[in-house]
Amino acid sequence: MADHKKLFIPGPTEVAPEVLAELSRPMIGHRFPECSALIGSIIPLVQEMLYTKNMIFLSTSSGTGLMEAAVRNCVRKSCVSFINGAFSKRFCQIAGANGKQAVAVDIPWGNGFSAEIVDEALAANKDVDAITMVHNETSTAAMSDLSGICEMMREQYPDVSILVDSVSGMAGVKIEVDKLGVDVILASGQKALALPPGFGVAAISERALEKARTIENRGFYFDFLAVEKTYAKNQTHITPSIPHLYAMKKQMELIIEEGLENRWNRHKQMAGRVRAWAEQNYKIFTQEGYRSETLTCIENTRGTDISALNKELAKREMVISNGYGDLKDKTFRIAHMGQLTMADIDQVLGAIDEILGF
Numbered sequence: 001m002a003d004h005k006k007l008f009i010p011g012p013t014e015v016a017p018e019v020l021a022e023l024s025r026p027m028i029g030h031r032f033p034e035c036s037a038l039i040g041s042i043i044p045l046v047q048e049m050l051y052t053k054n055m056i057f058l059s060t061s062s063g064t065g066l067m068e069a070a071v072r073n074c075v076r077k078s079c080v081s082f083i084n085g086a087f088s089k090r091f092c093q094i095a096g097a098n099g100k101q102a103v104a105v106d107i108p109w110g111n112g113f114s115a116e117i118v119d120e121a122l123a124a125n126k127d128v129d130a131i132t133m134v135h136n137e138t139s140t141a142a143m144s145d146l147s148g149i150c151e152m153m154r155e156q157y158p159d160v161s162i163l164v165d166s167v168s169g170m171a172g173v174k175i176e177v178d179k180l181g182v183d184v185i186l187a188s189g190q191k192a193l194a195l196p197p198g199f200g201v202a203a204i205s206e207r208a209l210e211k212a213r214t215i216e217n218r219g220f221y222f223d224f225l226a227v228e229k230t231y232a233k234n235q236t237h238i239t240p241s242i243p244h245l246y247a248m249k250k251q252m253e254l255i256i257e258e259g260l261e262n263r264w265n266r267h268k269q270m271a272g273r274v275r276a277w278a279e280q281n282y283k284i285f286t287q288e289g290y291r292s293e294t295l296t297c298i299e300n301t302r303g304t305d306i307s308a309l310n311k312e313l314a315k316r317e318m319v320i321s322n323g324y325g326d327l328k329d330k331t332f333r334i335a336h337m338g339q340l341t342m343a344d345i346d347q348v349l350g351a352i353d354e355i356l357g358f
């Protein structure tokens with residue numbers, strides 16, 4: 001494709017040509033039986049990918065919309081928000097912006113966290129009715145211990161809702177939603193799901209819906225109960241992005257065709273390769289034991305000019321990502337998610353080696 005740089009950034013990511021082709025289909029009415037059939041064919045595939053029977057919300061919004069939805073529908077009064085990077089900070093801000101009391105628990109950026117930190121925070125904040133957290137903090141490439149956290153929560157704090165942003169984790173790592181007992185887990189399409197941006201997916205538990213029934217001011221666009229009403233008919237309560245639905249159907253078919261375990265393994269292998277390269281040439285920024293399987297955040301120990309590196313990579317039709325926000329130039333990130341393969345990873349690392357003379 002002319003002028004296309006292969007994306008090794010943590011979103012948007014590469015989209016398969018056959019998925020892109022789906023975007024240019026002629027339109028159908030969103031109340032037509034064809035659209036219900038389309039939605040009805042996507043839902044079971046998403047449920048299969050997430051090992052769940054929960055309601056699947058296909059949202060014509062990016063992931064941030066779904067973060068707002070989670071807070072509006074499932075935080076009654078107050079939540080504890082665990083902050084270990086820019087996006088978990090955003091989750092906390094969204095709670096505040098929607099009139100909820102958000103107790104921020106700050107964790108050093110670059111670290112992940114496990115059940116102990118969550119337990120400690122909840123023991124000290126007995127009135128909260130939800131937690132917000134980011135499973136895979138894209139700004140620092142820290143992947144927290146979702147299984148351990150959920151297990152502890154279900155045992156010790158069964159009435160506290162678990163609201164999880166897995167924007168850059170979902171579809172790249174195994175997330176067994178029903179086993180975890182997570183109330184809301186959400187993602188953007190343009191990350192490991194490898195769809196064009198502008199679309200989001202969330203799995204919403206029965207418990208979350210029960211709670212939403214008791215919460216006022218859920219808003220309109222993201223009201224889970226409005227979603228639930230039309231979900232029963234494989235419809236949406238607003239006009240959805242029909243091109244995204246076509247693209248998603250194709251992409252979900254490709255994901256299932258690849259095989260879920262194969263997909264999780266491919267991501268693990270790519271992560272292993274990038275980490276080994278990073279250890280050899282730089283240092284990994286993220287705390288050991290919490291390193292993401294969908295992207296790696298590398299401490300820029302050589303003071304490499306990342307913009308200049310990207311200029312050279314662009315000549316080879318590739319691009320990587322600088323650090324996020326304050327971490328710009330102190331770190332850089334290489335994404336290994338979605339459509340990318342080991343061959344792509346070898347290609348980008350080989351090119352960097354050549355450019356920087358490693």
Ligand SMILES: Cc1ncc(COP(=O)(O)O)c(C=O)c1O
Nearest residue numbers: 062063064087138165167168188
């Ligand atoms: C972990 C995380 N949460 C939330 C977002 C925001 O998602 P969106 O830009 O799709 O609204 C991002 C985007 O990069 C992210 O990485």
